[in-house]
Amino acid sequence: MDFFQILALIVPAAIVSAAPLILTALGGVLSERSGVVNIGLEGLMMFGAFIGAIFTHYGEQWGLGGGSPWMSFVVAIVAGALFAVPHAVASISLKADQVVSGVALNFLAAGLSIFLTKKLFGAGQTPDIQERIGKGDVPVLSKIPVIGDLLFSNAYSTSFVAVFLAFVVWYIIYKTPFGLRLRSVGEHPMAADTMGINVIKTRYISVIMGGAFAGLGGAIYVASIAGNFTGSTISGQGFMALAAMIFGKWHPLGAMGAALFFGLAQSLSITGEQIPLLKDIPDVYLLILPYVLTILALAGFVGRADAPKASGQPYEKGKR
């Protein structure tokens, strides 16, 4: 097996497992850059996965055919945004501990989505969806030698959506007035308030947008990888997205890069057995790699990662 064959095996698999991570990590970036810690990414992603699974299923029954997953994505975006509201209310308006509120959101997602699954389908899992996101070659680009084969043939369209949205989020956060406000309320809310920025409103918008992204991430996970929703469909991807966000230093493109890298580690633990050099490494090491790297990054061994200054602190007007 030569080097190129190995790449052809790993790279597409990495990109596939990275797409949901990228989107969820972007959700985390939006929320945390505005100063609201979001441990609830896992729950948001889980709820998005649940909504994605049932609406793809319903879409098939309503005769939407190949459009069903795309319809489910739209619903999942709305559902994710709505599901982030309790976290926003608790941590912004009611000044609850943001970590606790995020943990509660995870509990709520796990309870509610499985409760509803059992209620709707009488079983612990949703029916398998027929209309998955298909693989396909991108016209023109797939003809480029080497890169075309690696990145643009046999690829999921959702992966391109994820990468595209990473640039969109980067543009929003760094190139628009709203993005400047978002960052300023995350770094120094009082200064922002003094300049006439509505801290509360900006944070609400950011957290709710973050929820929409995480919801989409969950739905894409179902439509491209899992194929249905059970209690164990989302087990840790949300936290891995959180890790990607930190490893990417709270920057949308950094988060995307980290998510791709973690996707690589994930896919290596699955495809590793076919690769000569990696065959002898127990997959434990590849499984724990993303988490170990995140800790090292935080400790400053792999480029220091610093959180937005005001993240985790509720804003109280007039407080010194």
Add this chain to the structure above:
Amino acid sequence: MNLIKGRLFHILVPVVSVLLGLLIGGIIMLVSNYNPISAYAALIDGIFGNGYNLGETIRAASPLILSGLAVAFAFRTGLFNIGVEGQLLVGWLASVYVGIHFDLPKVIHLPFAILAGAAAGALWGVIPGFLKAKFKVHEVITTIMMNYIALYTTNGIIRAYMLAPGERTKDIKETASLASPWLQQLTEFSRLHYGIVVAILAALIMWFILWKTTTGYELRAVGFNQHASQYAGINVSKNIVLAMAISGAFAGAAGTMEGLGTYQYMTINNAFTGVGFDGIAVSLLGANGSVGIIIAALLFGGLKIGSLTMQSAAGVPTELVGIVIALIIFFVASSYLIRWLTNRFTKGGKI
């Protein structure tokens, strides 16, 4: 007067939160076409109905008490230990390892196995503590990452070195077991074991350390205000590491409840046990105090065990209890609202 008000308030928030949680749980059942009254009747029957259910409730509460103590102890020092889940897993593995591989009389073997679990948990907790003290890395993130490292590592170790048929380890030796035929007989052969004694002892230990020792005073001082503690000559870094070690030890002990008590072995876990995350809910509801935690753990243990009867007798999925617990956490965490309201009515009242 103010003191009584403060006390009352501390009890009021959890009680109101639990009632609100159950109320909204009832509304959710109504909306989804279940009968909330018969469901809650089944739930109560599932907790107290017979000796077996009661025994199972207490059994489920034992690790919850310990994981609640773990979260609370770190909280008192101003740290948020979300890593209880991972510390619990390494503690579980260490206790089972000692339980299988040593030949000792029970008086030595059992305490040794429990202490081994606690030590493993402490070690797992020290890492984030050290990173926090030395590099100012936020412990919430590191402990989450350590959870996954623990999950995959313990699975890897079992698979590589301790595997028995059925994706699990061998059974531990009788001399390391917490199981009690007497307690089982008393509760119509539930899986109740002596772990509840260990858990209550641990609650006493936490109370003693925090309130009756200089170390506890320092730990709490660091929790209130790191800068003031530093100024007063308290070694903040040392106390952070120490708090995470003790917190991890409680979490590791929670793991021994599963390893030496309920299961007598360790399985390869595809996902977390949930006991560690529930510990956050327990400590929050129990207001980080020993007595509160025991009561909260019994409540959540009861809800979990009772939900089984709720499903079989009233047809309501067990997950309803998960929703109720999530709502309770939201309400306790949002107590600012209640606090704010009461402050409006108390002139000059401070938070």
